[in-house]
Amino acid sequence: MAAPGDSIEVLDHGFVRLDAVMADDLSVVNAARVSFGARREAMDDRDAGLVRFLMRERHGTPFEHNFFRFHIKAPLFVTREWQRHRIGSFNERSGRYSELPDEFYVPAASAVRTQVGKPGAYTFEPLPDDAAEEVRTGIESSYAESYGRYRELLDAGVAKEVARSVLPVGLYTEFYWSVNARSLMNFLSLRNAAAAQHEIRVYAEAAEQHFARAMPVTHGSFVDQGRTAP
Amino acid sequence: MAAPGDSIEVLDHGFVRLDAVMADDLSVVNAARVSFGARREAMDDRDAGLVRFLMRERHGTPFEHNFFRFHIKAPLFVTREWQRHRIGSFNERSGRYSELPDEFYVPAASAVRTQVGKPGAYTFEPLPDDAAEEVRTGIESSYAESYGRYRELLDAGVAKEVARSVLPVGLYTEFYWSVNARSLMNFLSLRNAAAAQHEIRVYAEAAEQHFARAMPVTHGSFVDQGRTAP
Amino acid sequence: MAAPGDSIEVLDHGFVRLDAVMADDLSVVNAARVSFGARREAMDDRDAGLVRFLMRERHGTPFEHNFFRFHIKAPLFVTREWQRHRIGSFNERSGRYSELPDEFYVPAASAVRTQVGKPGAYTFEPLPDDAAEEVRTGIESSYAESYGRYRELLDAGVAKEVARSVLPVGLYTEFYWSVNARSLMNFLSLRNAAAAQHEIRVYAEAAEQHFARAMPVTHGSFVDQGRTAP
Amino acid sequence: MAAPGDSIEVLDHGFVRLDAVMADDLSVVNAARVSFGARREAMDDRDAGLVRFLMRERHGTPFEHNFFRFHIKAPLFVTREWQRHRIGSFNERSGRYSELPDEFYVPAASAVRTQVGKPGAYTFEPLPDDAAEEVRTGIESSYAESYGRYRELLDAGVAKEVARSVLPVGLYTEFYWSVNARSLMNFLSLRNAAAAQHEIRVYAEAAEQHFARAMPVTHGSFVDQGRTAP
DSSP states (O other): OOOTTOEEEETTTEEEEEEEEEOOHHHHHHHHHGGGTOOOSSOOHHHHHHHHHHHHTTOOGGGGSOEEEEEEEEEHHHHHHHTTOOSSEEEEOOTTTSOOOSOBOOOOGGGOEEEESOTTSOEEEEOOHHHHHHHHHHHHHHHHHHHHHHHHHHHTTOOHHHHGGGOBTTBEEEEEEEEOHHHHHHHHHHHSSTTSOHHHHHHHHHHHHHHHHHOHHHHHHHHHTTSOOO | OOOTTOEEEETTTEEEEEEEEEOOHHHHHHHHHGGGTOOOSSOOHHHHHHHHHHHHTTOOGGGGSOEEEEEEEEEHHHHHHHTTOOSSEEEEOOTTTSOOOSOBOOOOGGGOEEEESOTTSOEEEEOOHHHHHHHHHHHHHHHHHHHHHHHHHHHTTOOHHHHGGGOBTTBEEEEEEEEOHHHHHHHHHHHSSTTSOHHHHHHHHHHHHHHHHHOHHHHHHHHHTTSOOO | OOOTTOEEEETTTEEEEEEEEEOOHHHHHHHHHGGGTOOOSSOOHHHHHHHHHHHHTTOOGGGGSOEEEEEEEEEHHHHHHHTTOOSSEEEEOOTTTSOOOSOBOOOOGGGOEEEESOTTSOEEEEOOHHHHHHHHHHHHHHHHHHHHHHHHHHHTTOOHHHHGGGOBTTBEEEEEEEEOHHHHHHHHHHHSSTTSOHHHHHHHHHHHHHHHHHOHHHHHHHHHTTSOOO | OOOTTOEEEETTTEEEEEEEEEOOHHHHHHHHHGGGTOOOSSOOHHHHHHHHHHHHTTOOGGGGSOEEEEEEEEEHHHHHHHTTOOSSEEEEOOTTTSOOOSOBOOOOGGGOEEEESOTTSOEEEEOOHHHHHHHHHHHHHHHHHHHHHHHHHHHTTOOHHHHGGGOBTTBEEEEEEEEOHHHHHHHHHHHSSTTSOHHHHHHHHHHHHHHHHHOHHHHHHHHHTTSOOO
């Protein structure tokens, strides 16, 4: 598992780095025990039981008194899903103020997949190896053409904010995300889940490693309770 | 100005349509007057003065007891800025579940601009007509190539959620946005503003027309107070 | 059931009045169907099934595109629990700017209860009738003494914001609450529930009547899914 | 000024204690510089200028990537105003699960004030010393009567959640409050301000001391920009 400050590599060029963290299971216990005017200096077994009780009964607020700041590099289409989560803070690289670098997501052959089944009940299967390689090549050359056009537009003096229109959503961006454990669990329940798109799920798995290390009792309860956020 | 329910056309293929609205200046007055246990059935001049007082003194909560539901069609790069506004509700077209249609934003010649000045103090000037037309043609053919690749990938059986990686951020999407007047004014203060990108500003102008019609006293106070949200 | 605009009486002096509403099941369906670029003018059976699917799979955002504005009169101790729900808008009577009227909550004899069992697993039983009456009398005279002191302080020229310090949390206040169905269901799941205090539960029951009338399919799904908010 | 972890005494029995903090000016700079894909390891003069620019231009999000957890003891009427601030996390002592201790706010003689002027433009003046002492005695005896009644009700077997109805809003409670600098500045702009009630203002002053120590450049810019939150 990752140490705080560690960066976990994700996809072909991305990462989830824990930039700062102030989070432990004790903060959950103390937020709950203030109901009784009580406070602990360290966790014991009864406190672990209290965390499980809070998770099971969906008492969510005690899980909010902590802090994770992630630094993330991900494709735009992943970032778009991520930033729909409103309880948390984002700052992202700007395509208005800086030239965007030439880095794009090309799926590994095993991630070049086809969709099987009906709307609402899709499953995915990998394409055969040859087809997958052809797809990868096609995606790469499309990215190259688009980025070439972007450079041409910039060279012609077109403003960055206009030129970026031709850049595809496979482009990598980077952003900070600050969030508390309650909101993080909500994210994990939806994004490290079977229904999530593979490409955001691997990011959610990385974020979950950081979470599990900082708050092992909380994380264990989250898993035991079926990964439903309190 | 637009009637509720009207759709205002924006850019080459977009719109801002007011899908539902329950908003008037009286709701601001009554939310404020509940402080005194009072309630009015209709606005008078003193009530208009109260709205101006609330705006000036930044008493924001009375401006929250109303509702606007917009239906919007806009390019992805505009939508990305829009969805960073967290106090409000979004549902958007999905590129995982449906094939995305072949509609892209091509700037009008007058909007093909170059950036002048230093970071933090940019201004924009249009390119000469010939250059602008060349840029427009270049953008269009880049879109066509990217969309062609998208179709090829779909035809090869690649899942929609993977194939979309090559689609550029000039692509049109559509979404619902539900918001109250306080959050809407915050959006307008930032997006119908000199520092905003032209393409989101024209959407914000359209949304502001709908707002001004539903809540004229509130809108007038907002403008008079320098367009700072309370 | 209550008509929109109706006021439902709660406790001895309170009410839950639906001051304004723009909410129907169709808005849920359309917010979900925008994923596919589709839109309906009226609900059919498949749409009702879609609402149930969204509720079961905890797709919460489509339930946010609607609006309820309640006008509520309730004791301070109920209001304090209510206003901990952060996704929604409040404006309340002020004890700084107006003299607070002499209205207090005295529990009905059947609500004068004793606590049985251990922390975390309390149940409640009514006191015997005689004891309950004595309790009611005791509470009433305590309120009378406190309110008498409040009046004395005001008469001595003490500022309202200082004098109110002696007023008990059984005092009635009134407030507006604007909320969407998703946040309302979260409130109902916690407050119209066995673990909630009786006095807020009866308010939540009244709010739920208004909700059920405006959005019957959504409400039915909420109940069928075990009253867990999506 | 207070060290992180220090407790600042407020009013007769209250405090503002910084229970945990992860906040510095550098986090503001780095959240802003990610726009350009840049990152600093330490602040310099240009970075301080950037903080001032962000504050002036109301670019608020870079101020959100930090964390303050306060432990606060305050009267209920102060707490009620505090908990209306929705962007932040609260857990508070419960009157349902524990007996509330016999601690109440009695204003210092200098804080026994009368209200002068008209609604919307009140000022306050202290009462003469003799009158102030009489008021203090009156408030104390009212508290004593109310608390005596509370004890009687508990002794008669009445549930804590019912018995508390008679307790006045001068009662002390305690709570945790977790918040980021942007939301904290919004709180300070409204509560450490001339229009705020004296009793919450002294709490806001204490919270501001903790903030100023952790983020001196940010705090300085906040003050220089007229104490308006970005």
